[in-house]
Amino acid sequence: MSDLVEQVVVNDREVKEITWTPPARPFFEIQREYPQPDSNR
Secondary structure (H helix, E strand, O other): OOOOEEEEEEEOOEEEEEEEOOOOHHHHOOOOOOOOOOOOO
């Protein structure tokens, strides 16, 4: 089984950042574009 997480940054018991391994990264990256509603409705 391969690892999915490369690094986790925690500050005061709160997760601040998760770095995914390259094979898992596309599935867990934050979506930067949001679908726009259809303006023709």
